[in-house]
Amino acid sequence: xxxxxxxxxxxxxxxxxxxGLVGAGFALLLAPQSGSETRQKIRELSxxxxxxxxxYVEDVKEKVTSGMxxxxxxxxxxxxxxxxxxxxxxxxxxxxxERLSQEPNA
Numbered sequence: 001x002x003x004x005x006x007x008x009x010x011x012x013x014x015x016x017x018x019x020g021l022v023g024a025g026f027a028l029l030l031a032p033q034s035g036s037e038t039r040q041k042i043r044e045l046s047x048x049x050x051x052x053x054x055x056y057v058e059d060v061k062e063k064v065t066s067g068m069x070x071x072x073x074x075x076x077x078x079x080x081x082x083x084x085x086x087x088x089x090x091x092x093x094x095x096x097x098e099r100l101s102q103e104p105n106a
Contacts, residue, residue: 010060017056021049 024045029038 014056017049017052021045 025042031038033041
């Protein structure tokens with residue numbers, strides 16, 4: 001799958017994780033065990049899933065923050081370049097205007 005199709009690595013991983021959790025939940029509920037054993041396994045599974053989700057969220061936050069920092073740096077760099085280009089254009093316009101005003105009208 002490609003990211004152009006809207007399926008990035010993160011969404012594929014999250015889908016895989018959620019599918020595994022749902023499958024494990026059904027397996028626990030349908031397994032021949034006592035109610036207390038099943039509830040204990042469900043608690044353990046949910047705690048494990050919560051920890052994995054926290055780790056995944058932290059990874060995503062770091063990537064987003066890093067991307068935003070890179071984007072801000074890129075923006076500032078381009079903003080500086082555009083500002084310099086505008087200043088150079090204004091200076092060139094002023095020089096040309098002055099040059100034309102000094103030429104005799106023909």
